[in-house]
Amino acid sequence: MSEISSPSPSGPSSTPLYIDFDGHRTMLKWHRGRRRAADPAFTATRIVEGMRLGASIEVDLVIHADRGFAILHDRTVDQATTGTGAIASLPAAYLRGLALRDNHGNPLDERVLLLEDLTELFSDIDIAPTSILQLDFKEDDAALDPRAVDIFARSVEPLASHYILSCGDAAAVARLTAAAPGIRVGYDPCHRGAADAAIRSGDFDGFVARALAxxxxxxxxxxxxxLILAADRRGYDLVGAFHRHDRLVDGYTVTRIGPDTVPEIKRLLQLRVDQITTDDPEGLAALDLERTPSSRGARLVRWVRRTAGSGRSEV
Structure with missing residues (x-):
């Protein structure tokens, strides 16, 4: 049986922070700062809430014209905000003046955040010891320059131990984390067709070795x-392989929650993933994992779409 509980004595017992399943704890990561499916992405309200309650949260970073980092997913602001244009050409002052949009395109009373703003945002709250904010850099090492690296380092320095940097480009991870002592290090080896290549070839040992190197x-x-589930169907425990090298594993992204997603979610928990990235932590935490659905062919995962020629995952 699974048990849903909260490590934060100050938070409600229903706070979707983790699932305890068969003696293993799996964190529920709030993808793009969402606590529930209806939430818009990257709002200060949800990010602050999660940091106070002890959540694992993820936000995306894209470099703006002043060489700092906007907390947005796309390379343009047109869909997610009230502005227009490519983020690379927009200065910090313009970005800070934009409002975010909700999931239906309506403007919110929530401003676009920059990485530099987080220290001030968190200055008046008690951050829970277990809180971790994943900074997912959506570009690569070629996009960085000394000014961007310096702004990153200065922005994260006050709360570095509560941040973990991730990226699909190992060189960018190494460059940014080297400049920011105390920040935690993450890496996504699934980009540039690597996950598809591993699934086609079945060379999961090679995939693990290349990621570690x-x-x-x-x-x-x-x-x-x-990828985790494709390897499992072939009898290969990809999570266990990384665990044997003392690495934690995050499985991404659970976008849809319902009875027909139970088998695959339960299998991820049985494989002892350390974290599940989801757009609906509340829905996942409330899911009845003992229910056996009658439907077959459940699909919980987002098939990663890739921008032609860009080599980056749209996650």
Whole structure:
């Protein structure tokens, strides 16, 4: 049986922080700062709430014209905000003046955040000891320059121990984390077709070896759920392989929650993933994992779409 509970004595017992299943704790990561499916992405309200309650939260980073980092997913602001244009050409002052949009496109009373703003945002709250904010850099090492690296380092320095950097480019991970002592290190080896290649070839040992060699300091490895489950169907425990090298594993991304997703979610828990990235932590925490659905062919994972020629996952 599974048990849903909260490590934060100050938070409600229903706070979706983790699932205890068969003696193993799996964190529920609030993808793009969402606590529930209806939440818009990257709002200060949810990010602050999660940091106070002890959540694992993820936000994305894209470099803006002043060489700092906007907390947004896309390279343009047109869909997610009230502004227009490519983030690379927009200055910090313009970005800070934009409002975020909800999931239906309506403007919110929530401003676009920059990485530099987080220290001030967190200055008046008690951050729970277990809180961790994943900074998922959506670009690569070629996008970085000394000014961007310096801004990153200065932005994260006050709360470095509560941050973990992730990226699909190991060189970018190494460059940014070297400049920011105390920050935790993560790596996503699924980019640039690597997950698809491993599924086609079945060379999961090689996949693990290449990931470890590319980012030897990473404590958390981010894996597509479809890759974890494809390996499992072939009798290969990809999570266990990384555990044997003392790495934690995050499985991403559970986007849809319902009875027909139970078998695959339960299998991820049985494989002892350390964290599940989800757009609906509350829905996942409330799921009846003992229910056996009658439908077959459940699909919980997002098939990763890749921008032609870009080599980056749209996650």
């Amino acid at each position: 590319a980012s030897p300091d990473a404590e958390m490895i981010y894996l597509e759920n479809r």
